[in-house]
Amino acid sequence: MSGRAGILNGLLVAIGLAIGGYFIGDGFVSARALERSVEVKGLAERDVMADTAIWPMQIMVAGNELEPLFIAIEKQGAQVQTFLRENGFIEDEISVSAPSVVDRLARDYSDPNTRFRYSVTQVITVFTSKIETVRNAGQELAALGKAGIVLNQNDYNFQTQYLFNGLNDLKPAMIEEATRNAREVAAKFAEDSASRLGRIRNANQGQFQISDRDSNNPHIKKVRVVSTISYYLVD
Known part of the structure; x- marks a missing residue:
């Protein structure tokens, strides 16, 4: 009797394992399908x-005496501002930086044969939403050149930015x-x-x-x- 009971228990265990294995296997198949x-x-x-446009305009003068250079940069700055107003910009759209002075002879790597000791620069910046006005005014810059105003247009830092x-x-x-x-x-x-x-x-x-x-x-x-x-x- 105990032998028959052992065989029966063994069959039940085997059947249980088979059924469990089927569901486990089916679960893996379903999981793979979902993947x-x-x-x-x-x-x-x-x-x-x-x-938005940001239009920086750097003007520059050079010479060997500072006082006339400051007078010249002030005059040219005023001319640039007049040019901008005449081309459609208002005061709130124009900002003016303080003049910056470079003494070429004071540099460690200065050239003693340099023609001009000092250069004075000033940046006038237009910050505006008038995109077409900026583009149109940019085509009229020759008027400033004819007035003897030198603008630094090649430096990347002074290129017009459009945002x-x-x-x-x-x-x-x-x-x-x-x-x-x-x-x-x-x-x-x-x-x-x-x-x-x-x-x-x-x-x-x-x-x-x-x-x-x-x-x-x-x-x-x-x-x-x-x-x-x-x-x-x-x-």
């Missing part, structure tokens, strides 16, 4: 006009567009793989980038965002 996914990227772009500050207004629509584009790509992939598109597994909005549309039109900006989204695939 089937596709990761896609969605792009959204906009070309927008800059809404776009309206990103927050664009974000919702652009994120929606990028997400829609990503879903279209994922749906096509699911269709080609004989699957259906499931819910979102995870999503990364991506960073917004603002750059010049091209080198010739820095006042036109390209706003770009790439969203990365992963979807589950369902049989």
